[in-house]
Amino acid sequence: MAVSLPDLDHVRYLRAALALAREAQAAGSAPVGAVLVDAQGQVVARGRNRVGEPQSADHVGQASVAHAEMDLFFQVGEVQNPETLTLYTSLEPCLMCGGASALLGVGRLVWATADPWGGSGRLLRWADHPAMQHTEVVPTPDPALEHEGALLFAPEARRAFPDEGWALWRQHYPEETAGV
Numbered sequence: 001m002a003v004s005l006p007d008l009d010h011v012r013y014l015r016a017a018l019a020l021a022r023e024a025q026a027a028g029s030a031p032v033g034a035v036l037v038d039a040q041g042q043v044v045a046r047g048r049n050r051v052g053e054p055q056s057a058d059h060v061g062q063a064s065v066a067h068a069e070m071d072l073f074f075q076v077g078e079v080q081n082p083e084t085l086t087l088y089t090s091l092e093p094c095l096m097c098g099g100a101s102a103l104l105g106v107g108r109l110v111w112a113t114a115d116p117w118g119g120s121g122r123l124l125r126w127a128d129h130p131a132m133q134h135t136e137v138v139p140t141p142d143p144a145l146e147h148e149g150a151l152l153f154a155p156e157a158r159r160a161f162p163d164e165g166w167a168l169w170r171q172h173y174p175e176e177t178a179g180v
């Protein structure tokens with residue numbers, strides 16, 4: 001838990017997650033990326049959204065569950081010493097990915113940009129769920145990267161989310177959604 005976690009440079013790893021998000025977008029998927037970092041600050045896995053790409057032997061794909069974090073977790077396989085790991089994502093994880101992170105016991109979860117519609121951050125320490133109590137959550141630690149991530153994801157939020165989801169995005173990120 002918190003005692004096992006090193007002091008890491010959040011900005012450095014969130015930039016890496018955002019770079020993977022742009023890579024996903026260029027490949028025809030949704031712009032979301034993730035990196036898993038160990039206690040020594042080494043990146044042990046990289047993932048990105050692959051919903052718009054074919055399934056392959058190496059990567060989950062062509063499914064609405066082919067999110068960046070799941071791509072990463074499937075590459076890692078069995079997670080060793082999860083309490084020492086930090087997962088960085090460009091966008092606040094959804095219920096599936098936040099739930100997977102919490103159930104795997106990942107020590108810390110850091111995201112660049114909030115997802116006021118689909119984000120699960122507020123549920124990761126679900127009071128009546130004993131398995132969901134050990135992941136430290138660090139939302140949007142850097143305002144410039146939060147802005148960058150919101151600009152990057154806003155068109156996808158408008159395309160993919162229902163009207164009430166897009167309305168929440170416009171309310172939360174008025175500047176970043178203004179031109180979308």
Ligand SMILES: [Zn+2]
Nearest residue numbers: 067094096097
């Ligand atoms: Zn997800």
